[in-house]
Amino acid sequence: MKLAVPVVLLAVLAVLVAGCGGGGETTVIERTVTVETGGGGSGANGGSGANGGAASDSGGASKGGGAKQTAAEEKSAAGKSAEEEAEEAAEPKRTVHLQSFRSPSGNIGCVMFEGGARCDIRKRDWSPPPRPASCPHQVGYGQGVEVPHQGEATFVCAGDTALDPSGSSLAYGTASEVGGSECISREDGVTCVNQAGHGFFLSIQSYQVF
Numbered sequence: 647m648k649l650a651v652p653v654v655l656l657a658v659l660a661v662l663v664a665g666c667g668g669g670g671e672t673t674v675i676e677r678t679v680t681v682e683t684g685g686g687g688s689g690a691n692g693g694s695g696a697n698g699g700a701a702s703d704s705g706g707a708s709k710g711g712g713a714k715q716t717a718a719e720e721k722s723a724a725g726k727s728a729e730e731e732a733e734e735a736a737e738p739k740r741t742v743h744l745q746s747f748r749s750p751s752g753n754i755g756c757v758m759f760e761g762g763a764r765c766d767i768r769k770r771d772w773s774p775p776p777r778p779a780s781c782p783h784q785v786g787y788g789q790g791v792e793v794p795h796q797g798e799a800t801f802v803c804a805g806d807t808a809l810d811p812s813g814s815s816l817a818y819g820t821a822s823e824v825g826g827s828e829c830i831s832r833e834d835g836v837t838c839v840n841q842a843g844h845g846f847f848l849s850i851q852s853y854q855v856f
Contacts, residue, residue, distance in 0.1 A: 738821035738830050745824055747816040747831075748809070754836050754848055755809035756816075760825035761795030763838040766808040767848050774801050774853075791846040791855060793827070793838055799846040799855045 748755045756765040766789050774788025780785045781803035790808060793799035816822055816831040829838040835849030847854040 658830030663725050676730040725804045740817075741823055741828075742816070743824055744814050744822040746808070746810060746813050747822055747829075748811070749831055749836055750815050750818060752811060752815075753766070753850065755807070755813060756822075756829055756836065756838065756839075757808045758822060758827060758829060758831065759779040761827050762793050762840055763824075763827050763845075764790060764792035764802060764808050764828050765836055765838060765846070765848050767850075768800065768809055769850055770853075771851055772853060791848060791853065793845045795827075795840060796844075797843050799838075801855075806841040809825075830848045 660830050703792040704781075744758070746755075746757045754765055755768075756763055758764075768828060778789045782811040785803060786807075787803045788801045791799050794801055816829070816836075818831055819835050821828050821830045826841040829839065835846065835847055837847045837850075839845035845856060
């Protein structure tokens with residue numbers, strides 16, 4: 647865009663004609679000159695506009711970065727809350743001291759002794775590992791898992807059972823602690839651990855020995 651700015655230049659040309667001994671005469675000539683100058687797009691204001699545009703882009707980028715950072719922080723906070731919720735869910739809501747108990751469904755029965763525990767399961771969808779040579783065929787094998795005071799858990803090789811229909815029911819979310827060993831009853835199964843951190847998990851769908 648061009649803006650026509652009238653600039654009046656007054657050119658005064660004085661011509662002095664000196665007469666011989668006579669008076670002088672002064673002539674004044676006026677000229678009006680119109681000069682066209684460039685528009686604001688390339689002028690200083692245009693430069694400001696360009697800079698303003700650059701600032702806007704930069705500000706937009708900064709704002710976008712701030713939005714991404716905020717989203718990342720919210721995601722981190724959400725992840726942290728999820729982890730905390732998982733930890734809280736893993737912790738028992740109540741601790742009792744039962745030397746024998748059964749799961750609320752009655753499918754798992756456990757006995758606890760000083761530093762260890764044994765749990766037998768009635769119905770399961772899995773099979774125990776092959777019977778070891780040390781376990782005689784006269785007794786049952788794999789009907790449960792037990793963990794001693796020290797050492798890892800192993801499958802039960804015994805002629806009796808820990809299943810007791812009349813035993814106390816250990817409610818879901820409740821732990822039983824005896825002599826340093828602990829068993830926790832949950833909806834997905836029963837977990838027992840000794841003082842050394844070894845133990846087992848039992849459910850209809852699966853088992854774990856550690």
